[in-house]
Amino acid sequence: MELQAVLMAAGGGSRMMDLTYNTPKPLLPVGNRPLIWYPLNLLERVGFEEVIVITTKEVQKALSTDQRLKTDVKMRLDVVCIQEETDMGTADALRHIQQKIKTDILVVSCDLITDVALHEVVDLFRAHNATLSMLMSKVHEFTDTVPGQKGKKKAGEQRDFVGVDVTGKRLLFMANEADLEEGLVFRKSIMRKHPRMLIKTGLLDAHLYCLKRSVVDFLVHNKSVTSIRGELVPYLVRKQFSKMFGVHNKCTSKEEALLQLARERSCWNDHRGDMSEAYHGGKLRCYVHIMEEGMCYRVNTLAAYIEANRVVPKLFEDPPIHPTAVVTERSLVGSDSIIGPYCQISDKTSIKRSNVGTSSTIKEKVKITNSIIMNGVTIEEGCNIQGSVICNNAVIGRGADMKYCLVGSGQCIEPEGENAVVQCSSGYTTHTKTHTLHFCSSVVFVLNPAFCVCVCVHSLAHVCLFFV
């Protein structure tokens, strides 16, 4: 066995609590499939036959009951449950399943949607006998307006500084802006060995890592490491250039001796200009594959979620209108919209550039543009929905007019009189008055991951507080 796949699906989705407070992140529908389907499909396509899935009880139940998942995914899923209350980091999760791991591992996050040729990442891992091999991609700027956010993206996104060598494959330096106090600090040993280094910002870490088995053993001994991305990867990258390598302990000496002999006799070197042998004699090597073209999304923010919903349906050859959906002839469903199974679309509705989820009911004279309607949603007559996200099991009352709204899970918007414009930033509206409510700017404070308080200030005399 060469590689074992580990899928991390226990994350909370802390950056899009509006969507995930009721539905766990792995089950959020993207293009009418649960989010977890995409990395599973990627692994299946390249030839994996079994995957270890680390997730919560809720997701496990859904995995075993969801018909679509069961038929589409032919691999054997070994689901490991962890308690939701224990705040387990990804490295803690690896430590938890240490008994199951027998070979090198490929760690994937459940929110990765990509069409990368996975052999590029794994070839680096194989050919150079690397300890870590990861995938990064150029960041896409999200241009669509995100419901609930006025103005530019908040500057809360911390930049990542990634240093690679001249070939662009060897990972020399990795730091996050949050960890740096004054500026970038480079060790002299790195500069001496690699005098030319390219520093890149604007790269998205796809959270796909190939790790050697010895790294898992290292994690078992060092219980202080909790997160792969936050702590383990920077540690390994730093350790490449330190004199003591604690990660690799003794291996069978005969094998090592033969490999050493082969390397000595080989006339190849990975760098030139100095007197050292290939890899500078270092045993720990980290490599990165940077995707120039192709699609790579990490669906961990609302903007990414909306963008993914826009792009993903075009890739798969599913029919845009599911055969079990009931669509009357007098409705207009645009070619870039997708309708999920068991939907009912009534007359005189127009659906453009939108995704409608499973078992949703859309009554007459509804106009839906640029929106995402999740599963089990009921939309009464005469609604006009634009640029919005309607979560599971919501009910939109008659005549509602929504622009760039986000309606939380299970909420209902009561029927209006005419000309009601509802612009809400998030969460629930228990009732709306007949006069217009304008929310000019909405500021979202995240007090702690459990709460999301939205304070909306508007021009009229209403101040509404929305609790999540």
Next chain:
Amino acid sequence: MADSDGRQVDSINNATDEDVKLQEIVLAKNEGKELTKEEKQRLRKEKKQHKKSKKDDKGPPEKEKVKEKASVPVPSKPATQSPAHKAAPVPVNASASESPAAAEKPAKSKAELRAERRARQDSDRASKQGKKEVGQQSASSKPKATPNELQPVVKRLPEHVQVDDPAALKKLAKKLERQQVPLRSDYGYKVSLFSHLHQYSRKNPPTQQISIPATVIHPSIVRLGLQYSQGIIAGSNARSVALLHAFKQVIQDYSTPPNEELSRDLVNKLSPYISFLSQCRPLSASMGNAIKYIKKEISNIPSQCKEEEAKGELQACIDSYINEKIILASEAISKYAIEKISNGDVILVYGCSSLVNHILCKAFEKQRKFRVIVVDSRPRLEGRETLRRLVKKGIRCTYVLISALSYILPEVSKVFLGAHALLANGYVMSRVGTSQIALVAKAYNVPVLVCCETYKFCERVQTDSFVSNELDDPDDLIVTRNGKTHLENWQTVKSLGLLNLVYDVTPPDFVDLVITDLGMIPCTSVPVVLRVKNVDQ
């Protein structure tokens, strides 16, 4: 009789019947021409059929071969008969008397006899070869040396030099499909002289179609194949050692399926791995010999041997092979070579040969005073690695490119060359450029010494570098200087082809001495060594 008549006419009527004489001479000449033309046609036809029957021997399946051979002698016979028939009406048409016909009769009969004899020889040869083909095993496409030199050995052309033959390609595709090994497609325009060789691109790795946890092919073999194709493991010795290391891991992870014997099943398991490796990079001669050795060792395992014991024995065999043929051999060669290095020598080396580097380092340790000139060439620029290793040891080095060879040679006292393989006719196969070095050194009367272990000796015979070679990625020749890449779109220029050869052969006249672990031998003694080796085995 026409001739005699013509001559009589000549002698008698010299002056007067010149026209008649001329006419008759012309007639005779024409008939002679026709005769020779017919004969020439006949000869040509026979030669063609002879060649055709030979090609059929080497081409696709045996059944077809046997059928074709059966049919080939048949058409040759009527073919020989038809020119004979043609010869008959032609003199009838000729305007001369029956004397030309009479004169042709002895000539015709001679030609006919010759034709019949040739046809008989063809059929005999064809039937003999047919018998041989049916009897021969088709395990590997490598030619086997038979101890009996009297019987001609029929060697089948290996697949990797038959890329322009669609039948051979189809056969290869079928074989790879059966073994579940992905077929690697050729890349770019190939120069026509080398269109019979594979040319792969590094941007299309052989692992594109292999499933990611590699199941059909053992992971260590996949890793090895990647390292070959990317050039991480390069050099004959390194490749062999890495191959044997990977085989050790395969043997360790191997478990005999029920109802199978280890000695037979393991060899079958290794075949797809070897196909995969040859798709990544064509096998070297040393690798071929190592594989032959392993297969022999595996098939010699007694059937009552337990699995663990057998595996341990195989691992020990591999270890001893590496120890004897590579490590100890290089020690022995260094010892002999150091005798040839004297104080004050200026030694020229080319490229990066692990053995030559080892020799020079050992000589330096033995306190010999010499300096080294390292000659390098594009696109691999392996000399830089040699330079690094020697300078790290403390040896004084000079570095030149091969274009400066004739300028630097007057300074040189000896040339040490490494070899990729030594062929059975004494030719040395080595990195491209070696033959140039040997040639120029000969012109300057500088002794050329080739260092080569005996396990690289190969039974192949080659006199030129075209027949069997390796084409590397043509994009390696593209270089970017000052931000400009002139050859960037070389594929769009229809009349441009990039050729990146890897090996060339040096004739034995340019090589003065071959230093092997058996001693110092002249180049022409290579077949003797091969024969001794075969007798041993």
